[in-house]
Amino acid sequence: MGNTRVIVAVYGPREVQNKSQQNNNQALVRCEYSMANFSTGDRTRRQKGDRRSTEISLVIRQTMEASILTHLMPRSQIDIFVQVLQADGGTRSACINAATLALADAGIPMRDIVTSCTAGYLCSTPLLDLNYVEDSAGGPDVTVGILSKMDKVTLLQMDAKLPMDIFENVMQLAIEGCKAIANYIREVLLENTKQLESRRGG
Amino acid sequence: MVGLSEGEKHFIRGGIAQDLRSDGRKRLQFRSISVETGVIPQANGSARVRLGATDVIASIKAELGKPSILRPDKGKVSIFVDCSPTAAPMFEGRGGEELSNDLSVALQRCLLGGTSGAGAGIDLSSLIIVDGKVCWDLYIDGLVISSDGNLLDALAAAIKVALSNTGIPKVSVLGASSDEQPDVDVSDEEFLQFDTSGVPVIVTLTKVGRHYIVDATSEEESQMSSAISVSVNRRGQICGLTKRGGAGLDPSVVLDMISVANSVSQQLITVLDSEIAAAEASEE
Numbered sequence: 355m356g357n358t359r360v361i362v363a364v365y366g367p368r369e370v371q372n373k374s375q376q377n378n379n380q381a382l383v384r385c386e387y388s389m390a391n392f393s394t395g396d397r398t399r400r401q402k403g404d405r406r407s408t409e410i411s412l413v414i415r416q417t418m419e420a421s422i423l424t425h426l427m428p429r430s431q432i433d434i435f436v437q438v439l440q441a442d443g444g445t446r447s448a449c450i451n452a453a454t455l456a457l458a459d460a461g462i463p464m465r466d467i468v469t470s471c472t473a474g475y476l477c478s479t480p481l482l483d484l485n486y487v488e489d490s491a492g493g494p495d496v497t498v499g500i501l502s503k504m505d506k507v508t509l510l511q512m513d514a515k516l517p518m519d520i521f522e523n524v525m526q527l528a529i530e531g532c533k534a535i536a537n538y539i540r541e542v543l544l545e546n547t548k549q550l551e552s553r554r555g556g
Numbered sequence: 557m558v559g560l561s562e563g564e565k566h567f568i569r570g571g572i573a574q575d576l577r578s579d580g581r582k583r584l585q586f587r588s589i590s591v592e593t594g595v596i597p598q599a600n601g602s603a604r605v606r607l608g609a610t611d612v613i614a615s616i617k618a619e620l621g622k623p624s625i626l627r628p629d630k631g632k633v634s635i636f637v638d639c640s641p642t643a644a645p646m647f648e649g650r651g652g653e654e655l656s657n658d659l660s661v662a663l664q665r666c667l668l669g670g671t672s673g674a675g676a677g678i679d680l681s682s683l684i685i686v687d688g689k690v691c692w693d694l695y696i697d698g699l700v701i702s703s704d705g706n707l708l709d710a711l712a713a714a715i716k717v718a719l720s721n722t723g724i725p726k727v728s729v730l731g732a733s734s735d736e737q738p739d740v741d742v743s744d745e746e747f748l749q750f751d752t753s754g755v756p757v758i759v760t761l762t763k764v765g766r767h768y769i770v771d772a773t774s775e776e777e778s779q780m781s782s783a784i785s786v787s788v789n790r791r792g793q794i795c796g797l798t799k800r801g802g803a804g805l806d807p808s809v810v811l812d813m814i815s816v817a818n819s820v821s822q823q824l825i826t827v828l829d830s831e832i833a834a835a836e837a838s839e840e
Contacts, residue, residue: 357597361701363642386641386648391697392599392615435641435648437701439613440596 355451356485357442362452364460366432380424385415385434387449393441410446411436413509417470417499418453420508423463432462443485444472446497450509451535458543467539470499470509471531473524475516480524482531496521498528502536560775568779572764578775579608584820586771589713591831593721601722605714608773609704614696614714616722621693623684631683631691635663637698637711644703652700655707659698662708666758666787666796667715678719678755685727692724705774708785708798712758713828719755720832756789756796757824759817763805768813770820784810786817790825794818 370376387410418434434456436449447470454468474484476493489495494516499509507529516524560568571577581587587608596602601616621632637659639652646652667678683692696718698711762772762783769776777783782801789795794814799805805813 361640361642365645388638388640390613390615390640390699391636391638391695392596392602392617392699394598433641433645433648435645437640437642437699439699440598 355444355448355483357440358444358448358485359439360445360448360452361437361439362449362456363435363437364432364453364456364462365435366460367427367430367462368433370429370431376429379428381422381427381429382431383415383419383422383424383434384431385411385418385436385453387411387414387436387438389438389441389445393438410449413446413511414449414453417450417468417509418457421454421464421466421468421501422457423465426463432457441486443487443489444483444497446511447471447483447499450499451539455539455542459546466501466503467536468499468508469502469532469535469539470497471528471535472497473528473531475520475524480520480527482527494524496524496528498525498532500529500532500536502533560778564775565779568776569765572767572769572776575767577769579773581771583767583769584816586820586824586827589827589831591713591717591828591835593717593832593835600724601718601720603714603717603721605710605717607706607710607713607771609702610706610710611700611702612707612710612714613699613701614711614718615699616715616718617695617697618692618722618724619695620685621691623688623691627680628688629684630680631694633668633678633680633683633694633696635667635696635698635715636660637663637700639700639703642702643700659700659707659711662785662796662798663696663698663711663715663758665798666712666756666785683724686729690729703774705772705777706760709758709760709771709824712756712787713824716755716757716828717832717835721835754789756787757821757828758785758787758796759821759824760785761813761817763801763803763809763813768816784813784817786814786821788818788821788825790822792818792822 367381370382375382387407434453438445450468450470457464472484472495474481474493474495476488476491481488484495494512494514497511498507500507568578575583590606592604594602595604595613596615599615600618604613623630637656639647639656641648685691696715700707759770760783761768761770762777762780764776764779780801781803782805785798786794787796
């Protein structure tokens with residue numbers, strides 16, 4: 355999304371590695387978020403397992419888990435690995451969108467396409483999809499994740515403060531952004547399926 | 557990587573003995589290399605190299621720093637490799653750390669020369685700005701996105717291409733007083749293009765049974781008895797050597813492997829140079 359570049363790899367459903375975490379009724383969804391050393395403006399050596407990575411991993415996992423039909427795959431494990439190549443604001447959203455595409459590519463059954471987008475409020479204007487510079491300007495940053503067809507919100511995070519009526523506007527803007535992304539993702543998946551079908555000789 | 561059955565192992569070993577590998581290659585043939593430059597616009601230089609299913613990215617960032625006291629006329633370079641969990645599930649958490657360290661150290665050995673800084677593949681004295689006070693610190697970061705064997709060769713190729721793509725901003729030194737840090741003005745218009753003719757490439761020869769192969773896939777690597785990675789530059793000089801694997805090698809075999817690596821590396825350098833030229837041409 356813009357200058358933010360993210361790669362997601364999905365492994366699974368496969369056998370659970372840690373038998374103690376095995377769930378007999380549904381699949382175990384795990385997620386790991388890592389940023390490359392060169393992803394931000396100043397190159398910093400990232401420690402694996404630092405707080406921000408753990409938090410974002412948790413957020414992505416919960417968001418995707420709401421959509422994956424886990425009861426169809428009991429006693430198995432689905433791994434979502436997110437690698438950020440370049441970070442320019444909205445990394446969380448880019449990761450969720452990429453994870454949706456990766457899960458669809460893996461053929462894992464999902465309830466709906468999960469998309470995510472950020473919106474903010476600067477200079478009395480609601481802004482969609484903030485980049486790093488706009489994000490650091492000190493205004494509020496709302497991240498929304500929705501199940502597009504079912505129109506349900508699965509992720510909502512915000513920092514800084516915002517009056518209630520403006521918050522509704524900003525959230526609506528973010529939801530519209532999510533829907534636009536969902537349309538685009540749907541087109542991309544259809545195109546991909548057509549190509550697969552033609553290669554298969556269908 | 558899924559485990560291999562006895563039949564599959566036999567097939568791989570037999571194929572190598574008959575100079576016909578599982579994907580149809582000869583023993584000394586590389587997979588097709590595809591190269592992309594400038595994949596990380598925020599960095600000073602970057603490259604992505606695909607060797608079959610192995611996919612690596614190298615990025616180079618230059619920051620101002622102070623040269624070490626022992627070598628005041630040379631800049632500093634540090635190489636770090638990270639194995640992303642997207643490459644293999646076993647790399648998640650700290651699983652990839654051992655392999656990352658292994659690769660980082662091997663690359664440092666091949667590209668940076670001995671502890672005195674002499675004989676480095678990269679010309680460190682071109683990185684100095686003010687002797688003893690200000691120099692460029694180059695941070696070379698490798699990221700393994702997808703792993704199908706031969707990571708070291710792919711990373712070295714990516715670093716070579718990234719260096720050719722690197723632009724170091726021009727620096728003008730303003731008013732230096734003798735003991736304090738001189739002020740430097742970093743221009744926004746780059747660049748000094750890096751001279752990569754001296755940068756070596758690495759060729760890994762994997763010994764399976766009684767024969768050696770070049771550019772092993774991860775299935776072939778699982779069957780290896782030992783491997784030698786040789787770093788060779790364009791003039792045919794050897795810049796570094798690493799031996800992996802527990803099996804002992806006869807010294808004559810080692811010398812033979814080194815000479816084979818030497819000849820194969822010249823082909824690899826030619827291919828890489830043409831890819832670099834193509835990438836530069838398409839950029840303009």
